[in-house]
Amino acid sequence: MKKFLILVLVMVIAGTIFAQSEKTIKRKVAIGRFTNETQYGKGMFYDRDNDPMQKQATDFLMAKLSQSGKFILLERSDLDALVQEKGEGMNKINADYLIVGSITKYGRKTEGQQKVFSSTKTQTVEAGVSIRIVDAATSLVIYSEEAEGFAETTTKETLGIGGEAGFDATLSDKAISAAISQLVENIIKKCTDQPWKSYILAIEDGSYIISGGKSQGLAPGDVFKVYSKGKTVKNPQTGVDVELPGKMIGTVTVEMSVGDTPETEISFCSYQGDKLDEDKLLTKYYVSDK
Numbered sequence: 001m002k003k004f005l006i007l008v009l010v011m012v013i014a015g016t017i018f019a020q021s022e023k024t025i026k027r028k029v030a031i032g033r034f035t036n037e038t039q040y041g042k043g044m045f046y047d048r049d050n051d052p053m054q055k056q057a058t059d060f061l062m063a064k065l066s067q068s069g070k071f072i073l074l075e076r077s078d079l080d081a082l083v084q085e086k087g088e089g090m091n092k093i094n095a096d097y098l099i100v101g102s103i104t105k106y107g108r109k110t111e112g113q114q115k116v117f118s119s120t121k122t123q124t125v126e127a128g129v130s131i132r133i134v135d136a137a138t139s140l141v142i143y144s145e146e147a148e149g150f151a152e153t154t155t156k157e158t159l160g161i162g163g164e165a166g167f168d169a170t171l172s173d174k175a176i177s178a179a180i181s182q183l184v185e186n187i188i189k190k191c192t193d194q195p196w197k198s199y200i201l202a203i204e205d206g207s208y209i210i211s212g213g214k215s216q217g218l219a220p221g222d223v224f225k226v227y228s229k230g231k232t233v234k235n236p237q238t239g240v241d242v243e244l245p246g247k248m249i250g251t252v253t254v255e256m257s258v259g260d261t262p263e264t265e266i267s268f269c270s271y272q273g274d275k276l277d278e279d280k281l282l283t284k285y286y287v288s289d290k
Contacts, residue, residue, distance in 0.1 A: 025196040025289055026216045028262060029065065030074045030095035030136070034058055034129075038106040053103055053172060057129060060177045061101065064184045070192055072215060072262045094263050097142075097191055098134040103127065103176070104146060124152040127175035131183050133190060137197065138243065143190040149178025195290040198224070200252075200281045201266060210287050213257035213265025220257075224287045226250040226273055249274040252287060 034057040058075070065071050074095055105128030110121060126148065133143040151174035198210045212218050230244030250273015259265030277284055 024070060024192060024217065025212070026070055026072050027097060027191050027194075027196065028074060028095040028216070029071045029097050029099060029191065031058060031062055031065075032098065032100045034100075035102040037102045037104050037130075053106065053176065056173055057101060057103055057176050057180065060173075060180045061099070061131075061184075064180060065187065068184075068188050070188060074263070095136050096197065097194075098136055099131065099187070100134065101129060101131045104130050105148065106172075106175075108171070120154060120156045122152055122154040123171060124150065125171040125175040126150050127172070127179050129176060129179040129183070131180075131187065133187065135194070140240065142194065143186065145183055145186060147179045147182035149175045149180070149182070151175040151178060195288045198287040200226070200276070200285055200287065202281065203276070203278055206270075207255070207268040208252055208271040210252060210267050210269055211265075213259045213262075213267050215262045215265060218254050218257055218267050220254055222254040224252050224254075224289055226252055226271070226276075227286055227288060229284055229286060246286065249285075250276075 034054045036051050036054055062073050062075065066073055105126065107126045108123070110123050127150075128146060128148045130146040131144070132141050134140065135142050151171045153171060198212045201209045201211055203209070210224075225248050227246035228249050230246045232241050232243050234240070235242050250271060252269035252271050254267050254269050257265060257267040
């Protein structure tokens with residue numbers, strides 16, 4: 001009996017440790033409107049602001065990422081303008097990652113077969129979608145991939161009886177959705193594999209205030225690491241500035257969270273570790289779950 005109780009206790013402890021290690025902080029992901037890079041999107045009469053395929057692709061991606069329960073999704077119709085801004089532009093997005101995409105291929109064909117007593121007609125739509133994930137903190141592309149999706153429908157008529165193959169508008173939706181479905185798993189894995197980051201916004205009355213709160217999964221008792229940022233150096237091969245790994249200098253423990261929206265949520269924390277430079281909180285330090 002004693003051995004059995006010990007075994008149960010060990011299992012409970014192991015389960016608790018496992019559950020804590022599996023805790024996932026929701027990432028804030030900003031999704032911009034897809035661009036249409038197909039020949040259709042380059043036509044003289046193409047209306048970029050009223051392209052149904054762009055909206056379909058954005059809606060499908062948001063729906064599939066939302067179903068995973070791992071993200072707070074922020075739609076940014078003005079994402080292109082923000083990305084093009086220098087310096088402060090990327091900070092205005094208020095997200096961990098930016099996802100931008102384009103429809104790279106779109107084609108529709110109809111094929112028929114006529115026999116003596118019957119006929120068949122098949123409509124096929126092929127769509128290609130490209131996705132890029134950008135780390136909002138570094139402006140670097142951390143993932144890029146393209147996929148293709150297909151959809152078709154067939155009608156058959158025998159001795160004048162059967163359905164007529166009219167224009168099926170839903171095939172476009174199905175083809176785009178099929179292409180995006182192939183990319184979603186990799187998008188989720190890439191974003192959640194990266195360390196979650198937050199920042200110390202201020203220190204007031206002994207409380208260390210960090211960005212993020214309940215909607216992202218932060219809860220009282222959660223402990224996160226505090227790092228001093230590493231030195232930024234320029235890679236001579238790419239010309240891109242690279243931030244070297246930071247040094248862990250302490251930990252923060254969440255005590256309470258407040259805020260009305262994911263974008264305004266903050267958490268009050270206690271802190272243990274090296275003394276921080278209060279004049280350089282945002283530029284010198286960051287908080288991470290790894």
